[in-house]
Amino acid sequence: MTSSGQINNKNTTPEAEHKALPESYGTTEASLLPRDPNWMFIYWEITENSKNAMRKQHGEDIFQKGRQVIRVHEMSGGDGGGKYFDIPVMHDAKSWYVNVQESGKPYCCEVGLTLPDGSFIGLVKTNTVNLPAGRVSDVTDEKWMAVTADFDKLLQLSGVEYIGKGSGEVAKSLAQRWEMLRSVFSRASSWGVSSMSSQALQPQKPAEKKFWLVADCELILYGATEPDAFVTVAGRKVNLNPDGTFSMRFALPDGLIDLPVKALSKDETDTREIGIKVTRATTTDGK
Amino acid sequence: MANNEKGYLALVLHAHLPFIRHPEYEDFLEEDWFFEAMCETYIPMLDIYERLTAEGTDFRVTMSITPPLCNMMADPLLRERFRRYYNLRLELAEKEVVRNRNTQFLAVAKMYETKFRRIRELYEDYYHGNILAGFKKFQDMGKLEIITCGATHGFLPLELRKEAVHAQIKLAADDYRGHFGRGPRGIWLAECAYNPGDDVYLKAQGIRYFFLETHGIIYGSPRPRYGVYAPVYCPSGVAAFGRDMESAQQVWSAETGYPGDHRYREFYRDLGYDLEYDYVKPYLHQDGVRRNIGMKYCKITGKVQLNEKAPYNPDEAREMAASHAGNFMFNRERQIEHLNGFLGRKPVVVSMYDAELYGHWWYEGTDFLEFLFKKIHHDQKAIKMVTPSEYLERHPDNQVVQPCMSTWGDKGYNEVWLNGTNDWMYRHLHKQVERMVELANKFPAADGLLKRALNQCAREVVLGMSSDWAFLMTVGTAKSYSTKRFVAHTHRFTGLYEQIMGNRIEENYLGDIEWRDNIFPAVDYRVFSTAEAEKAAAGK
Numbered sequence: 001m002t003s004s005g006q007i008n009n010k011n012t013t014p015e016a017e018h019k020a021l022p023e024s025y026g027t028t029e030a031s032l033l034p035r036d037p038n039w040m041f042i043y044w045e046i047t048e049n050s051k052n053a054m055r056k057q058h059g060e061d062i063f064q065k066g067r068q069v070i071r072v073h074e075m076s077g078g079d080g081g082g083k084y085f086d087i088p089v090m091h092d093a094k095s096w097y098v099n100v101q102e103s104g105k106p107y108c109c110e111v112g113l114t115l116p117d118g119s120f121i122g123l124v125k126t127n128t129v130n131l132p133a134g135r136v137s138d139v140t141d142e143k144w145m146a147v148t149a150d151f152d153k154l155l156q157l158s159g160v161e162y163i164g165k166g167s168g169e170v171a172k173s174l175a176q177r178w179e180m181l182r183s184v185f186s187r188a189s190s191w192g193v194s195s196m197s198s199q200a201l202q203p204q205k206p207a208e209k210k211f212w213l214v215a216d217c218e219l220i221l222y223g224a225t226e227p228d229a230f231v232t233v234a235g236r237k238v239n240l241n242p243d244g245t246f247s248m249r250f251a252l253p254d255g256l257i258d259l260p261v262k263a264l265s266k267d268e269t270d271t272r273e274i275g276i277k278v279t280r281a282t283t284t285d286g287k
Numbered sequence: 288m289a290n291n292e293k294g295y296l297a298l299v300l301h302a303h304l305p306f307i308r309h310p311e312y313e314d315f316l317e318e319d320w321f322f323e324a325m326c327e328t329y330i331p332m333l334d335i336y337e338r339l340t341a342e343g344t345d346f347r348v349t350m351s352i353t354p355p356l357c358n359m360m361a362d363p364l365l366r367e368r369f370r371r372y373y374n375l376r377l378e379l380a381e382k383e384v385v386r387n388r389n390t391q392f393l394a395v396a397k398m399y400e401t402k403f404r405r406i407r408e409l410y411e412d413y414y415h416g417n418i419l420a421g422f423k424k425f426q427d428m429g430k431l432e433i434i435t436c437g438a439t440h441g442f443l444p445l446e447l448r449k450e451a452v453h454a455q456i457k458l459a460a461d462d463y464r465g466h467f468g469r470g471p472r473g474i475w476l477a478e479c480a481y482n483p484g485d486d487v488y489l490k491a492q493g494i495r496y497f498f499l500e501t502h503g504i505i506y507g508s509p510r511p512r513y514g515v516y517a518p519v520y521c522p523s524g525v526a527a528f529g530r531d532m533e534s535a536q537q538v539w540s541a542e543t544g545y546p547g548d549h550r551y552r553e554f555y556r557d558l559g560y561d562l563e564y565d566y567v568k569p570y571l572h573q574d575g576v577r578r579n580i581g582m583k584y585c586k587i588t589g590k591v592q593l594n595e596k597a598p599y600n601p602d603e604a605r606e607m608a609a610s611h612a613g614n615f616m617f618n619r620e621r622q623i624e625h626l627n628g629f630l631g632r633k634p635v636v637v638s639m640y641d642a643e644l645y646g647h648w649w650y651e652g653t654d655f656l657e658f659l660f661k662k663i664h665h666d667q668k669a670i671k672m673v674t675p676s677e678y679l680e681r682h683p684d685n686q687v688v689q690p691c692m693s694t695w696g697d698k699g700y701n702e703v704w705l706n707g708t709n710d711w712m713y714r715h716l717h718k719q720v721e722r723m724v725e726l727a728n729k730f731p732a733a734d735g736l737l738k739r740a741l742n743q744c745a746r747e748v749v750l751g752m753s754s755d756w757a758f759l760m761t762v763g764t765a766k767s768y769s770t771k772r773f774v775a776h777t778h779r780f781t782g783l784y785e786q787i788m789g790n791r792i793e794e795n796y797l798g799d800i801e802w803r804d805n806i807f808p809a810v811d812y813r814v815f816s817t818a819e820a821e822k823a824a825a826g827k
């Protein structure tokens with residue numbers, strides 16, 4: 001299995017079939033995941049019961065009065081009490097990517113409501129996530145001090161300039177191959193559409209299917225001559241049917257294909273030749 | 288052996304495929320990924336080890352064979368289907384030699400005939416269908432070090448529960464013991480994805496080392512004195528080896544990498560498309576759609592259209608592979624000599640690659656490796672090949688550094704496995720893990736039907752955790768298949784969970800799922816219990 005695949009900016013939406021899973025599990029909870037030194041992903045669920053409890057406690061119109069926010073706490077040096085900031089989100093949002101300025105710190109998020117008077121009502125809290133620093137450590141041990149001056153050179157030798165970009169760069173040739181594979185397979189399709197052909201037999205085919213189009217063409221060459229003649233197509237011998245007819249089916253990639261058809265009579269005294277040149281050019285709207 | 292080497296080279300190949308096995312279909316396309324990798328990478332690698340050993344060339348290589356791959360290699364149904372696969376290929380190759388006897392493709396046609404005959408010979412006569420025994424043989428000789436991987440290549444930094452991390456590692460170590468007769472000494476963390484602290488779960492299984500992308504070490508704290516050219520110990524005492532980017536780039540750079548040489552085989556001209564339809568039809572899948580069949584007659588040739596590619600010349604390509612191996616070795620010698628002078632200590636250069644790049648993507652890659660092993664053995668003195676275990680035995684003193692969270696994916700962190708195409712998965716995955724932990728804690732000693740159902744729940748959870756699904760959604764190639772797989776495992780888990788909690792397990796339903804998802808025959812669901820994970824973390 002290949003790894004380190006490149007993130008493709010054109011491929012940003014999930015396959016429709018994920019909707020076959022439940023949208024909620026009936027528990028009020030929130031989770032936070034690390035993505036990279038400056039980004040986290042939070043998802044949450046707030047049940048109707050929890051909301052009703054809030055309404056009871058803070059008034060029926062609390063969700064109209066309050067703005068839903070994600071409060072992002074920086075957790076270094078103990079629990080809460082430290083720095084935080086709010087990200088306003090829509091009431092029906094269920095997940096969010098959270099950007100933080102400072103890498104290398106622990107963070108915790110709380111989904112809640114901010115009220116016009118500036119107060120905050122927390123609805124659900126996440127786990128704490130430790131983000132990586134994304135840079136060379138400031139901590140140097142005793143042993144290290146002796147060779148500090150050379151560290152930059154060591155970084156170069158270690159290939160530090162490849163980090164991030166580099167990991168992808170190594171994968172670029174692969175990613176291109178994946179791309180090409182896809183373009184080759186998009187007509188006969190192993191990976192994407194293949195599972196469709198293999199699994200199309202399944203009775204419970206999902207109702208919501210993204211709109212799609214697959215089109216391709218192959219080339220069928222046919223002809224007839226005396227049943228006992230010797231026929232070649234593009235230099236390759238052709239087996240004739242008893243009545244002297246023949247047909248062949250070829251893949252038809254983009255470009256020019258040259259298919260000279262030659263027939264030689266049985267007594268090798270007479271020949272006929274037909275040259276067929278086919279050009280294929282495929283275009284797509286790229287959607 | 289004289290100790291006059293200047294440094295070490297550790298070659299690490301990561302062999303992995305997701306668990307793909309569909310007994311419910313007579314013929315299933317995605318199973319071909321496994322058969323192709325068997326023919327192009329795994330069996331050719333064994334062939335190399337056999338030849339090197341027979342001719343007395345010493346070598347060292349570290350290879351992960353992930354638990355899903357082990358389970359596929361050992362599975363009777365896939366073994367039978369693999370036989371069908373290579374026998375069909377051989378039949379076609381034999382026909383092709385006759386058809387091409389007066390053409391410029393004769394040499395390449397013969398190459399395939401020889402190749403598939405050798406595959407049959409190795410698979411049947413040497414290993415009797417069990418190629419894990421082949422790999423074990425070379426491990427027992429001390430030339431190959433087989434390492435494990437998370438049970439289903441699970442992506443650990445995005446797991447919230449430590450029970451899940453423990454389960455991925457423990458299941459893998461147990462599975463490894465079953466196949467190789469001893470515990471794993473090293474592990475390939477799926478995607479090199481490391482979350483600080485997870486190393487304690489490795490230690491609990493007796494695992495001594497793992498691998499990291501360059502910045503996992505370089506950005507560690509305190510600063511690593513020798514960069515990636517010496518391993519570091521995590522606070523737990525488990526060693527982390529960092530990837531050398533120079534040797535990685537040399538092989539895989541898009542501009543200057545070896546595999547782009549115009550004498551090498553062209554991947555995109557395949558007999559599945561080139562042959563006349565009726566002739567090739569018996570070798571296609573049942574749906575009769577043209578696809579790649581893995582036999583290719585052209586070389587890269589240059590920047591020309593696919594229909595202008597020239598015939599492949601096996602001898603010329605092999606010579607090129609030898610020359611590239613020589614170039615690779617020369618560069619490693621210079622690199623190691625330079626590092627030795629700079630560091631004042633013998634460096635270890637860790638060259639890590641996906642195993643399937645050799646042979647499958649880069650057809651001549653296996654020849655390249657064979658030449659490299661030979662040249663290093665015969666033609667130079669500066670480099671000594673080592674396995675990480677050997678290195679740690681020779682150099683047990685290493686700096687203690689806490690490596691940072693990192694992966695070998697694009698941009699270096701978790702984005703490949705956490706973005707708009709796949710972030711919807713985690714809500715469901717985490718819920719399953721939470722429920723699985725709940726089940727394992729609730730039933731400390733189940734038996735009978737309940738035990739079977741709990742064990743199957745554990746299989747479904749780990750199958751859903753496979754990082755491959757998120758990866759394939761990101762690259763967009765098998766988005767539909769990977770989404771279907773994740774959804775299917777989630778449904779199966781949830782179905783069983785509800786039956787267990789409602790005390791109404793349906794044996795037919797369970798039996799059907801057991802028949803489909805038979806990975807880890809010896810799984811014990813209690814691997815997900817909180818007590819087990821805590822014991823492991825505490826070092827008990």
